[in-house]
Amino acid sequence: MIEIRKATLKDIDQVHDLVNKYAKEELLLPRTRESLVINIQSIFVASEGGEVLGVACLAILGQDLAEIRSxxxxxKAQGRGIGKMLVEKIIEETKNIGISKLISLTYQVVFFEKCGFTIIEKTEMPQKVWTDCIHCPKFPACDEVAMAIHL
Ligand SMILES: CC(C)(COP(=O)(O)OP(=O)(O)OC[C@H]1O[C@@H](n2cnc3c(N)ncnc32)[C@H](O)[C@@H]1OP(=O)(O)O)[C@@H](O)C(=O)NCCC(=O)NCCS
Incomplete structure (x- = not known):
């Protein structure tokens, strides 16, 4: 039975391993253990019997803009709807906070379309570009696709 819940410090090592495995494949940005710990309140996990099978983080970028990260x-757990459940949880949290626009920078366009996102121009997210992208090794030649959902 899959449970979608807030992460606790006990999950951090598994979350760190999972995110950085894909970061090595350049599908995600790497995260330090410290960055995961200090952002623990915004991290959600999918767990089954104590094992972390999935993770998603909510980053607030501005008054009415949030991003799903990591x-x-x-x-071994892909294709069971876990990714979609995590995105739905992040959408619910974003709505509860009162933010109406959630974005993602991704290579997984079809997956995010199935979660209700549509492709947008990167110029539609200036806060993201000026707060985060300028610090990213891929900037300014980012090949990820910008996607958004209005809540
Ligand atoms: C992308 C990822 C999170 C999807 O997780 P998942 O648990 O396998 O996805 P789900 O089972 O919830 O899939 C939901 C839907 O998206 C589809 N889907 C999932 N991954 C897909 C892909 N790569 N290409 C096309 N469709 C995909 C599924 O078929 C499913 O469709 P359905 O609702 O019509 O049955 C997972 O593949 C992953 O962790 N990838 C590596 C890291 C990564 O790229 N993260 C995204 C960074 S923004």
Whole structure:
């Protein structure tokens, strides 16, 4: 039975391993253990019997803009709807906070379309570009697709 819940410090090592496995494949940005710990309140996990099978983080970028980050489902658990459940949880949290626009920078366009996102121009997210992208090794030649959902 899959449970979608807030992460606790006990999950951090598994979350760190999962995110950084995909970061090595350049599908996600790497996260330090410290960055995961200090952002623990915004991290959600999919767990089954104490094992972390998936993770997603909610980052607030501005008054009415949030981003889903570090979305990852372990290879053995893919295709069971866990990624979609995590995105739905992040959408619910974003709505509860009162933010109406949630974005993702991703290579997984079809997956995010199935979660209700549509492709947008990167110029539609200036806060993201000026707060985060300028610090990213891929900037300014980012090949990820910008997607958004209005809540
Ligand atoms: C992308 C990822 C999170 C999807 O997780 P998942 O648990 O396998 O996805 P789900 O089972 O919830 O899939 C939901 C739907 O999206 C589809 N889907 C999932 N991954 C897909 C892909 N790569 N290409 C096309 N469709 C995909 C599924 O078929 C399913 O469709 P359905 O609702 O019509 O049956 C997972 O593959 C992953 O962790 N990838 C590596 C890291 C990564 O790229 N993260 C995204 C960074 S933004």
């Amino acid at each position: 979305l990852a489902v372990s290879e």
